[in-house]
Amino acid sequence: MRYLSSGESHGPQLTIVIEGFPSNLKVSRSAIDAALRQRQMGYGRGYRQKIETDTVEVTSGLRFGKTLGSPITMHVVNRDFAHWTDRMSVWDEEPENNKHVVRPRPGHADLAGAIKYDHEDVRNVLERASARNTATMVAAGALAKQLLLHFGIRLHAHVVEIGGEAVADDRVPRDWDEWVQATETSDVRAADPDAAVRMKQKIDEAKECGDTVGGVFEVVVVGCPIGLGSYVHPDRKLDGRLAGALMSIQAIKGVEIGLGFEAARRFGSEVHDPIHYENGQYTRPSNGAGGLEGGVTNGQPIVIRAAMKPISTLYKPLSSVNMETKALEPASVERSDYCAVPAASVVGENVVAWIIADALLEKFGGDSVEQIEERILLYQDRVNKR
Numbered sequence: 001m002r003y004l005s006s007g008e009s010h011g012p013q014l015t016i017v018i019e020g021f022p023s024n025l026k027v028s029r030s031a032i033d034a035a036l037r038q039r040q041m042g043y044g045r046g047y048r049q050k051i052e053t054d055t056v057e058v059t060s061g062l063r064f065g066k067t068l069g070s071p072i073t074m075h076v077v078n079r080d081f082a083h084w085t086d087r088m089s090v091w092d093e094e095p096e097n098n099k100h101v102v103r104p105r106p107g108h109a110d111l112a113g114a115i116k117y118d119h120e121d122v123r124n125v126l127e128r129a130s131a132r133n134t135a136t137m138v139a140a141g142a143l144a145k146q147l148l149l150h151f152g153i154r155l156h157a158h159v160v161e162i163g164g165e166a167v168a169d170d171r172v173p174r175d176w177d178e179w180v181q182a183t184e185t186s187d188v189r190a191a192d193p194d195a196a197v198r199m200k201q202k203i204d205e206a207k208e209c210g211d212t213v214g215g216v217f218e219v220v221v222v223g224c225p226i227g228l229g230s231y232v233h234p235d236r237k238l239d240g241r242l243a244g245a246l247m248s249i250q251a252i253k254g255v256e257i258g259l260g261f262e263a264a265r266r267f268g269s270e271v272h273d274p275i276h277y278e279n280g281q282y283t284r285p286s287n288g289a290g291g292l293e294g295g296v297t298n299g300q301p302i303v304i305r306a307a308m309k310p311i312s313t314l315y316k317p318l319s320s321v322n323m324e325t326k327a328l329e330p331a332s333v334e335r336s337d338y339c340a341v342p343a344a345s346v347v348g349e350n351v352v353a354w355i356i357a358d359a360l361l362e363k364f365g366g367d368s369v370e371q372i373e374e375r376i377l378l379y380q381d382r383v384n385k386r
């Protein structure tokens with residue numbers, strides 16, 4: 001299963017073409033729209049989200065709400081394009097009064113992208129480098145999530161840290177539904193209400209100073225069978241694939257699985273999860289491995305965290321260089337978010353859904369939902385005999 005996306009941030013629309021999605025899954029448009037809406041939310045987002053109301057249009061691959069097995073094409077319209085028709089025109093000549101972006105922002109793709117693609121106007125870079133494209137990741141992932149749910153695999157993401165303010169683990173509900181409810185009613189998607197207050201204060205502090213803040217989110221996946229992914233080649237290791245997918249989200253700078261970096265500070269006896277056998281199955285009393293050993297799912301919940309750097313555009317800009325004159329000048333200022341960690345957590349949840357769904361199809365074949373069902377049942381039988 002694979003997908004490609006296209007679209008500039010202020011162009012007419014974003015497009016996603018998915019190939020290899022199995023047939024005969026009844027899919028819900030409102031579930032995709034709900035995920036898109038969640039991605040737009042979160043304390044610290046900028047004015048753009050007041051302009052957009054992201055929803056999905058599907059123009060191929062579905063009939064009567066069911067997948068056909070043929071390529072699925074989805075679109076998300078950029079309402080903001082209405083304000084950019086001359087500056088983002090596909091065919092018309094460039095307007096004479098068009099102002100070029102020439103002072104690249106430290107932390108964004110501006111400078112490296114302008115040099116790589118030989119652009120004089122940095123806008124030609126930032127339009128596609130923009131995290132607007134994360135809407136396509138969410139649309140594709142929200143479809144994959146529906147496939148996973150059909151097979152009893154659930155996943156959810158929450159924010160665990162913003163600007164150094166972290167949730168207390170014992171304040172996060174252990175019950176799945178309560179936890180989901182707690183994050184979805186929090187405007188920073190953090191399940192600990194006191195930490196959420198401190199996180200919002202950090203965002204306010206950054207905003208007042210013309211600055212930005214980053215943070216950490218965590219994705220949890222439950223219900224995965226043992227044996228997704230493989231240890232045989234680097235590109236088949238599920239830990240690597242998940243880390244790669246999360247790292248490919250704009251501004252993600254670190255990924256850790258299970259104990260992650262903490263494992264490097266402990267003795268092995270304090271890190272690895274003992275193996276027990278109870279009531280006819282293997283159990284693990286702890287989950288330091290975060291559900292993955294040797295690049296393969298081990299039946300425990302997958303727990304994976306990602307660190308997001310602060311937003312690159314600063315209203316009080318760092319110094320940069322005018323690429324036309326080479327003079328030292330403040331970096332350009334684009335309308336911007338102050339903090340997008342809650343939004344990034346939604347993106348993270350959906351890119352993880354995509355990778356797990358892909359690994360599921362790889363293990364069980366992927367032409368139709370019925371065929372996958374049969375193979376999962378057969379496999380479960382074998383697993384139960386081990």
Ligand SMILES: Cc1cc2nc3c(=O)[nH]c(=O)nc-3n(C[C@H](O)[C@H](O)[C@H](O)COP(=O)(O)O)c2cc1C
Pocket residue numbers: 046107108109129130131134249250251252253311312313335336337338340343344347
């Ligand atoms: C959901 C989301 C929203 C973002 N919003 C902004 C923004 O408003 N302004 C900005 O400069 N960067 C924003 N970013 C981050 C930039 O896209 C990112 O800094 C840039 O792509 C370079 O990141 P990289 O070095 O990880 O590739 C956002 C990222 C995400 C995930």
Ligand SMILES: C=C(O[C@@H]1CC(C(=O)O)=C[C@@H](OP(=O)(O)O)[C@H]1O)C(=O)O
Pocket residue numbers: 009046047048049052129130131132134135250334335336337
């Ligand atoms: C458009 C989105 O995020 C954008 C990501 C982004 C960036 O530089 O990455 C810059 C901002 O764009 P604009 O200048 O249009 O406000 C964000 O709003 C979105 O998430 O839908």
